[in-house]
Amino acid sequence: MTGTAIFGAGVIGLGIGGFSATASTELHLMNNGGDAILVDGGYTPNDAALYDAYLAGLKGLTIEELDALGSYTNRIYMQDAVNVASAEAQGTSYDGYNSQGEYVQDFVAAVDQAYIDRETTRSTSTNIDASAVTNAMGKMGLGSAQQDALLNL
Numbered sequence: 001m002t003g004t005a006i007f008g009a010g011v012i013g014l015g016i017g018g019f020s021a022t023a024s025t026e027l028h029l030m031n032n033g034g035d036a037i038l039v040d041g042g043y044t045p046n047d048a049a050l051y052d053a054y055l056a057g058l059k060g061l062t063i064e065e066l067d068a069l070g071s072y073t074n075r076i077y078m079q080d081a082v083n084v085a086s087a088e089a090q091g092t093s094y095d096g097y098n099s100q101g102e103y104v105q106d107f108v109a110a111v112d113q114a115y116i117d118r119e120t121t122r123s124t125s126t127n128i129d130a131s132a133v134t135n136a137m138g139k140m141g142l143g144s145a146q147q148d149a150l151l152n153l
Contacts, residue, residue, distance in 0.1 A: 043109040043112070043113065045106045045109065046103075046105055046106055047103070047106055050103060050106050051106040051109065051110055053141070054106060054107055054110035054111075054140070055110050055113060055114065055117075057139070057140025057141050057142065058110055058111065058113075058114040058140060059114070059117075060139060060140070061114075061136055061139060061140065063118070063120065064132075065132065065135070065136040065139060066111070066114055066115070066118070066136070067122070067123055067125075068128075068129055068132035068133050068135075068136050069111050069133060069136050069137070070111060070115065070122045070123060070125075071123065071125045071126055071127055071128055071129075071133075072128050072133050073107075073108045073111045073112070074122075074123075074124060074125060074126045075126040075128055076104075076108060077108075078126050103146075103149060103150070104149075104150060107150055133151070134147060134151070137150065137151075
């Protein structure tokens with residue numbers, strides 16, 4: 001409970017109007033035990049080809065489509081923080097969303113990078129429009145199996 005409260009305060013402290021992609025990436029790394037490795041301020045992907053494919057697909061999205069994916073990845077961050085805090089309170093361990101597979105780590109990092117590349121602020125919203133998320137993933141060129149893997153966390 002305390003960890004969740006501290007996390008919530010930290011997110012609010014990042015700014016009501018939005019949360020920079022850099023802060024988002026740093027928050028991700030902090031909450032996931034550094035599983036993603038920063039090298040000169042960048043992310044080291046688990047699967048470079050997949051990560052590059054995600055980035056290429058994200059470039060073709062409108063800001064509204066990117067924001068739909070941003071809200072989805074914000075939800076992943078938030079749920080992960082709750083699960084980690086809950087596990088700690090119970091004296092157990094939780095591997096975080098990273099246990100869902102390296103493709104999820106790379107997808108979340110690619111969305112973060114897309115905001116950095118556009119030099120725009122991402123919303124802190126965790127409200128998910130499932131149709132907008134699946135449409136954006138489809139526009140990125142992700143097939144139904146890839147979408148299902150990313151959406152069934």
